[in-house]
Structure formats: structure tokens, C-alpha cells
Amino acid sequence: MxxxxxxxxxxxxxxxxxxxxxxxxxxxxxxxxxxxxxxxxxxxxxxxxxxxxxxxxxxxxxxxxxxxxxxxxxxxxxxxxxxxxxxxxxxxxxxxxxxxxxxxxxxxxxxxxxxxxxxxxxxxxxxxxLGAEPWMMKDDEFYRLCQRYQRPIKSLILDQELVAGVGNIYANDGLWLAQIDPRRAAKTLTKKEAKRLLSALCQVMERGLVLGGASDNSYVNAYGERGSYQDEFLVYRREDKPCKKCTEKLKRVVIGGRGSFVCEKCQK
Structure with a gap:
């Protein structure tokens, strides 16, 4: 999508x-x-x-x-x-x-x-x-949002009524960049971790914009051209490949019915 x-x-x-x-x-x-x-x-x-x-x-x-x-x-x-x-x-x-x-x-x-x-x-x-988009949210606002939910943090950031615009690609990569396990209960995030995650989501989505999006499936832009963010995936669809930080093999898990990719050494 x-x-x-x-x-x-x-x-x-x-x-x-x-x-x-x-x-x-x-x-x-x-x-x-x-x-x-x-x-x-x-x-x-x-x-x-x-x-x-x-x-x-x-x-x-x-x-x-x-x-x-x-x-x-x-x-x-x-x-x-x-x-x-x-x-x-x-x-x-x-x-x-x-x-x-x-x-x-x-x-x-x-x-x-x-x-x-x-x-x-x-x-x-x-x-x-809809919820606010990541770059429209303040750190304290995002932290308070996380504190309200026991659900996995990845499920929270994919819920469009809570955080608008984030999908599976950028959720996976943002969580890896923030070094947060996607399975963690949202309310267990500290203020520092919530701030780090919000910043990471903004970073990966801004990078996606610069590269014209991710064409991993059927996406092309309005000119019929492919984006190139898929060439820089951090963890998304990199199951069994080495983590770009520690070289540990990445694992695929299912959270809320969605494929999730995680480095169990780096993401806590």
C-alpha cells in the first residue's frame, strides 16, 4: 500500500x-x-x-x-x-x-x-x-499517546486514527532505526525511547520522500516512474539478511497480522 x-x-x-x-x-x-x-x-x-x-x-x-x-x-x-x-x-x-x-x-x-x-x-x-502525522507531533504528545496503550508499539503507529500516514514499510524501518522491538507494549516506552522513535519515523519518511517513495510492489508515481527507497530498506523484507548495524540475522515475525522484521540483538 x-x-x-x-x-x-x-x-x-x-x-x-x-x-x-x-x-x-x-x-x-x-x-x-x-x-x-x-x-x-x-x-x-x-x-x-x-x-x-x-x-x-x-x-x-x-x-x-x-x-x-x-x-x-x-x-x-x-x-x-x-x-x-x-x-x-x-x-x-x-x-x-x-x-x-x-x-x-x-x-x-x-x-x-x-x-x-x-x-x-x-x-x-x-x-x-485521523491522528496527527509524525512530523506534526511533539515529543511529549507522542509519549502520552504511547502511555495510553498496552498494544504492540508497531500496531499503534500503524493505526491511522492514532498516527496518520505510517504504513508497514516505514514502521519497520523506523522501529529498527530507533532500536525498539516492534512487539513491545507501547506504554513501556520511556520518554527518551518515544522521542527517539518519533524522530526515526520522521527520518525514514523524509528519506522516502527524497527518493520518490518505495516501489517494492506496484507503486509508481504520477509520471509512471518507480521510487527508489526500496533500495535502502533498513529491515523491511530483509528476513534472514544481516542487520546493517550488528550483522545479526534479521527475523520475520507477525504482529497484528502484518509481517514485521526485527533484529533481536539491536531492538529491545
Missing amino acids: PELPEVETIRGQLEAELVGEIISEVEVRRDKSWRGEIGQVAGLRICEIKRVGKYLFFHTNQRVGIVGHLKMTGRMIVKNGAEYEAAKHTRVVIRFGSGKKLYFWDTRVFGYLEVVFDSKEKERLIRQR
Whole structure:
């Protein structure tokens, strides 16, 4: 699933290409991928593209707008997209007056684009529902959050209602960088450890942004290009490989149904 760095990369590219563009036509090839009436957005001008957690908001010159979520395998392609015109998994095509096109491609069909009556109000409501993103949190705030829960610390930072934007890749790498075992009860973290973890999460996600995201599965950016953070994974998907700090063999464990990768020597 694309995480915050991947979605933010896409947001920036979409904004660069589509702000000022007028929607001329929407072609829906899979009903499940488009929610709402096509006629509500025809003729609207894209004014701003925002992100909250992993949600994308297309604000227009009217109250009506579009909300999108890539879920597991979604892509939004706005450049170099000729191959998506007739692609089997292209679910929605939005055409603009200038001739530009936005392709929504999704193999698993969990992602969607939704027409909403008031996109800024929808953004506010979703922002209210989600937790803060790591770089918006203060050390004391994160520590107090950890103190409220007995659940594994990895499960806590993956809960979008508590910490927005973090997914399995950056959770694994952030925990390794902070030298914290993902299985530990969140409330056992000291203030120093919580501060270290919050800083580590910010570091790995910022690195993900610099490298254009992680293309370990189906992710490509809005220009159809792969990111390169996968070339620098710290522990994610490095089962049985040596720890980059101590050379101990990394182990894979399951926490909350998600694959987790840990160095049992370095992470306590």
C-alpha cells in the first residue's frame, strides 16, 4: 500500500500538472472505482490538490470536489500514460480541456475516486478523524499517546486514527532505526525511547520522500516512474539478511497480522 511519502510524491506531481485544468469528461470503466455522479464534476476547474494521511483531495472552483484513496494497489497517472489508455486495470479516466488525462489504475479494486458535495468540509472531517502525522507531533504528545496503550508499539503507529500516514514499510524501518522491538507494549516506552522513535519515523519518511517513495510492489508515481527507497530498506523484507548495524540475522515475525522484521540483538 502506498504510504505517506508515496502519496505526497503523487500529490505534488498531480498539483504541478492539473491545477488550472478543467474537467471535460469522466470515463468510468469499473463502477466500484468511482463513487458519485459524473455530471457533478464536468466543467469544474482544479484549484488545489491536498493530502491528509493517505487521502488525496481535488478541490475545485466550486464546493464540489473529488476525494481519492489508492488503498493497496492504486495508481494515479497523469504523464507518460499512453500504456494506461487500453490497460486492463485502468478503472477511471478523467479527461481535461487541454487534452491531459488522469488515469486511475488499480488491480485489486480497493481504491476509489469519490465525488463529494463539499470537498473542504470532507477534508476537515477526515483530518479530524485521523491522528496527527509524525512530523506534526511533539515529543511529549507522542509519549502520552504511547502511555495510553498496552498494544504492540508497531500496531499503534500503524493505526491511522492514532498516527496518520505510517504504513508497514516505514514502521519497520523506523522501529529498527530507533532500536525498539516492534512487539513491545507501547506504554513501556520511556520518554527518551518515544522521542527517539518519533524522530526515526520522521527520518525514514523524509528519506522516502527524497527518493520518490518505495516501489517494492506496484507503486509508481504520477509520471509512471518507480521510487527508489526500496533500495535502502533498513529491515523491511530483509528476513534472514544481516542487520546493517550488528550483522545479526534479521527475523520475520507477525504482529497484528502484518509481517514485521526485527533484529533481536539491536531492538529491545
